[in-house]
Amino acid sequence: MSSKIRHPNLFLTNVFFAVGLGLMSAYGQSWPTYHGGADLQGSVDATIPDKPERIWSYNTSGSIESTPVSDGERIFVSPGKGRIVAVSLKSEKVWEKTFVSTNDAGDETPFRFDGPFLCHKGLLLAGTSRGILLALDAATGDEKWRLDIDGILLGSPNVIDEKHVVVLDQSEGSLLCIDIETGKTAWSTEGVERCDGSPGVGSGYAVFGSCLAALHVYNATDGKHVRNIEIGGDGQIAGGVAIAGNQAFFGARDGRLISANLVEGTIVWSSEESIDQTFSTPAVGKETIVYTSDDGFVYAVDRSIGRTRWKYDTEGYPTSPVIVGDKVVLTADGSLILLKLADGALLSKQSISDEATSPAIVNGLVVVGADDGTISAWGTPVVSKEQEAGSE
Template identity: 35%
Template sequence: MRTRAQTRLFNCMVLLAVAVWSGSGAADDAGWTTFHGNSGLTGILDVELPDKPVQLWKTRVGESVDSAPVISGGFVCFTTSDGMVGVLDRKGEVVWRKSFSETNDSLKASPLVSGDKLVAGSMRGRLHSFNLRTGEPGWEYDTGQPIWGTPNQLVIGEEKESAIIVLTQPDGVIHCVNQVTGELKWKSEGIGRADTYPSVGAAKIVFGSCVSALHVLAADSGKQLVAVELGENSQVAAGAALDGNLCWVGSRSGALVCADIDTGRIIWQNIDGKEEMFTTPAI
């Protein structure tokens, strides 16, 4: 018997496979536009799942797909480790794809769907935009540092300007660019190595780092508002799920932490885990 529920899935790839294979159309309607679903990285989607999912198609797109695809409007968007970015339709047919293999570039993170654009970051530090439907190249922004994590999107300023943010891995700097033009709006101060990706909500940006802390930045300026110290051996290498003023994150110590991003206070932590927790929680 099929049930309809808010299905929490810790693996984005599994959800996409089920959503596409089920043929329900629900995933197309809601969209799964960035890694872990939405700007808050909550990992949740209201979708009808069959009791026994079956494979409808399989498409070879490149050498290695190191990150989960994202979906929007019936399109399945992907990146590959050998420098490919592209879009399939819901039948698995290639709509378009572009290769950066000539520049020896690699794309390790999931892309982002933002309006009519597909945005992807590369290991050479470039943020590329494309028309989602046609693949026509748009703006390009050079961060100067490798991009390991998925970009995210937000609205900034009194004029509600659409913007894209991306975190560079070696220095822990957030770059914020205009969604339409790719023009730099602001760049945050570096906090050191950050093997993760930012979440967005309530005019704030949240991400963890290798200095065992959560960092909360103002969306309009990139200024750090709060740093939540997580304790010894609590480096973060995954996203922080964000809902309102609360966020949830795992760490190298195996602890799962719930923190208040307004005050910087840790609400609770679960230390049942004995191994590294380098995955993004779903809430």
């Protein structure tokens, strides 16, 4: 779900970039959470080249550790030290602000934004390691409200409905539903155990995993507990939970990728290919689930039965993958990697920096943050009429 960054500089290639490459997912041309929509499926219908070109790069002077998010007009990242930066889809800075906490003596300490952001209804919602949820005007960065949950916010906020979002207190493992107009808590749940991942929301459920080696299922409307689904073994869950229909897909500490039926409360299948922990968020395709593990591999399994279709060795530490049309997009050790969804064949591998975040897909562009301070956008360059005339 993340990565790292250093010194300010704006770089633009001498080309214009293509937008509107046919994104037809539920999130359209935006990327509101770190893994697409509220269901965290990380899958979008779009066309990108086998080897995308770097269209532009903007340096924020810092270290970007969480996946960029976008409302379709702006891209948002935190380069550290309490800073949040918003840039346009043409790499122009829209705003940059620093957010701090102030103690009784008047001393200011910059916030740490360790978790991913959320874009929703004109707001950017950002959680801090001190348990403060900030609601900012996405267009200006102006603070609308802040809420102290008296806990730790590590995972991503997520959307419950048009008026409400949900956050997960890492330390207690409790869900809090927040009214986005007032910043007041609408409902909260009892804590279950430490939770390091992000909740998925879909099919009327809010779902997350915990260090209890269990999946916790709640009614997304009122927060009532529906059930726990025991995973067993060394099955602690520290990644995001993707939801598709009545099924949830998630990884576990012992390397398993698991599918669970949320209605019946049963395990549908378990893929045990990985030999190391699987804490990434899987990408859910129509027939294929793609996930990564700390063993360095990208795995693709049959969505209905969990049988392995292929695997690819990144020889590094891969981030959460995204399915883009007929391709799989991810980063590993600072390289942007594209694979064929059908068979896992390598299409391209291009270096970005020492470390890079998992990708966001924004308006047909692959957008990543990196530890050298850059946000970079990759896609298909379009030659301008002036360039065409000059080449004749």
